[in-house]
Amino acid sequence: MNLVEQLAGLLGQEKVTVNETILEHHSKDESHFEAVLPDVVVFPASAEDVQKIVRFAKEQHIPVVPFGIGSGLEGHAIPIHKGISVDFSQMNRIIDMRPEDLLVKVQPGVTRLQLNQELNKHGLFFPVDPGADATIGGMVATNASGTQAVRYGVMKDQILDLEVVLADGRIIHTGSLAKKSSSGYNLNSLFTGSEGTLGLFTEITLKLHGIPESIIAARACFPSVKQCVEAAAAILTAGIPIARMELVDDRSIAQVNQFSGTDFPEEPSLFLEFHGNEAGNEADAQFVQELLEEYQCQTFIFEKNSLKRAQLWKARHDLSYAFRHSNPKLHTINTDVCVPISKLADMVTYARARIEAYGMDGAILGHIGDGNFHTLTLFDPQDPEQVRNTEILNGEIVTFALSLGGTCTGEHGVGLGKMKYQIQEHGEALNVMAGIKSLLDPDHILNPGKLIPSAEKATL
């Protein structure tokens, strides 16, 4: 009996496919990494289905690779050793909505926009917003963040509990419904960001937030990216509880104007947002406007109208997509470093200089309130010199970030792309991580070849 027949016997025919289009859809994500077809795609409908898949895979030593919606940027969902792609799109129910407790329990296939649409009815929202309409499961797997992390924290800060199917089929809960706990080791945070290498999520319980009474957005333009960054640092150290603070450089604005039909001035800009009550927001916004003048801010424009505000953030969210899809023959490669805020101006200046040194077309943008930004570089995959330069550029930017005390990835995750920097970043701690991987997945069937370089060689 072949793989498909065996899985169909376990799960039912309708949950198992080798349809070519579907295999192809599960062979890639939004990254530039080479596609690899899985042997089979399965669509579990329950934790029990996931248990059956994992137990079967363990018995047969077949890789298991979880798949959300394919919006990852580091190749996490690419089944590089083939095997079973586990698609969570059939597990997309909101299981338990508890507005009175500011929490919600969802299945991993629920998407960010689907969740917020439902929360909106209760005056609530979920703040983590990577650009794409990612699944919540994928966002937990990569410890996603986005534009509002500067105020509301990243994915790991929102997790109350995960139901996880381990590599041997056991099901655990990593937390509870309590908002905080000092009971036992913190498994919530261990599994958040584990990229499918320690277990598969089947239920996720999240903290929620009330939609603020007042929201004010603003755009501020500066003569240079460096001044944007210095102004951002000044806002933070002044203790303003800014809700969003995005850097969008002139190259990015040009791209978004072209893609989204907007007419933002093509100058290095900060996109800002304030959340609170009306009086507090007015006071904060006025203080910020005055502060930014000290950094040669040339224009400061409020977007109080909710439609204009939505347009601003849609433009920002579409940026990465705008680059990738406006240049169909070119690939894009992202960096995602995060450094201490006082080092950000040096970091950004360095990145811009290196992009120019290679004569490449690249944008700089990101969540600078957290010290996190992206370079987005276009390259021709057919041109070996451009491919090589892109790789070198990436390594240079990461190495410089690490020398400043930073991290190689603030929010995209390790996947395939950042694996080669793990030893450099973590040193001896990487052996502890490899030990945990081998403890929980001794046969290395869970998303093999990701996150931990040569997990096989755990020395602990």
Added chain:
Amino acid sequence: MNLVEQLAGLLGQEKVTVNETILEHHSKDESHFEAVLPDVVVFPASAEDVQKIVRFAKEQHIPVVPFGIGSGLEGHAIPIHKGISVDFSQMNRIIDMRPEDLLVKVQPGVTRLQLNQELNKHGLFFPVDPGADATIGGMVATNASGTQAVRYGVMKDQILDLEVVLADGRIIHTGSLAKKSSSGYNLNSLFTGSEGTLGLFTEITLKLHGIPESIIAARACFPSVKQCVEAAAAILTAGIPIARMELVDDRSIAQVNQFSGTDFPEEPSLFLEFHGNEAGNEADAQFVQELLEEYQCQTFIFEKNSLKRAQLWKARHDLSYAFRHSNPKLHTINTDVCVPISKLADMVTYARARIEAYGMDGAILGHIGDGNFHTLTLFDPQDPEQVRNTEILNGEIVTFALSLGGTCTGEHGVGLGKMKYQIQEHGEALNVMAGIKSLLDPDHILNPGKLIPSAEKATL
């Protein structure tokens, strides 16, 4: 050569002692658990010293128990299997203060007040405030929180990096100086709250916060504890970013008035605080005052004067101490459950009813903005019936909290006191925790007999 001579040979005579007073000081904490003398107390001055101690202990199979300042409430620092008590009081330097990055690097023996005194000079503060002037190392070890967690998060939310000496003497760094990261497994959160059972901290890098422009405190009195709790839930679900929201019941207020010489009305109360700009705070405070009237709030008094405000929070912080030290012949026992906010009124009503059913003297107070509260019950350790009833009461409160989806400990940690509830709370996940313990400390020399019940029997 005996233990003391060997350690003195490794560290130098002045860092090793068996002085009886010092041994006794390291035999207990602020809990009711029986004192056990360590064999020896050592005072490391560096990570290298800690490395030497741990390597020696591993070789000789001797327990190693870290000791901060002895303010724990669950017996974490009691060397129940004797061995070496590692006192961090000589490692109390602020190593690197970086106001411009909103971060600081400290040694584990630095205390909370020592840190804040230094931060104050830079217009910054560290928000985690358990009542005692605990060491930062101890606060990391128990994932401490306190009154400001509702706004600023708990200890785990403040950790950027830990330098940790593992059981075999290896030194790792669990994070970086970046404010967020998706690189590798989250070791920061795994080691935070690990209570000395996975490694010993030798450097801690913390996030800092700007002192808010405006702070308003207030007291609100209610006819019943239940109404206090319902009012608190209403404030939270209204999305007010309250900075502190403490429940103090009438019994507690009586105790604090007697101990601290205050004259607060002896009625169930909320102590509140707002952080922000002046206009925003005024608007929030007025909204809250109106909202609380719907919950029969009888008096709402602002403490705008910074002296009165300091007095209010000093009284709150001294409460646990006031109970323990005003009744020298009696012991106190704390519960520390944390439940979803909508269940808190039921939970508190149940706790009060059970305290009364046993005819005991007990107070209810806590950080209800997080769903976390303490019952503080006085009992006579010479009276077997009271001792038994206290134990049963504790178990009943924890069991009820778990049935509501809560946790047995919101902030005090597991230590000795909450170990018996770990299986009930975590189920199969406890085996994962035990596996991690055995992976990182296969000889179980690090704080043995704490946190993981019978860690020896890890089944993973």
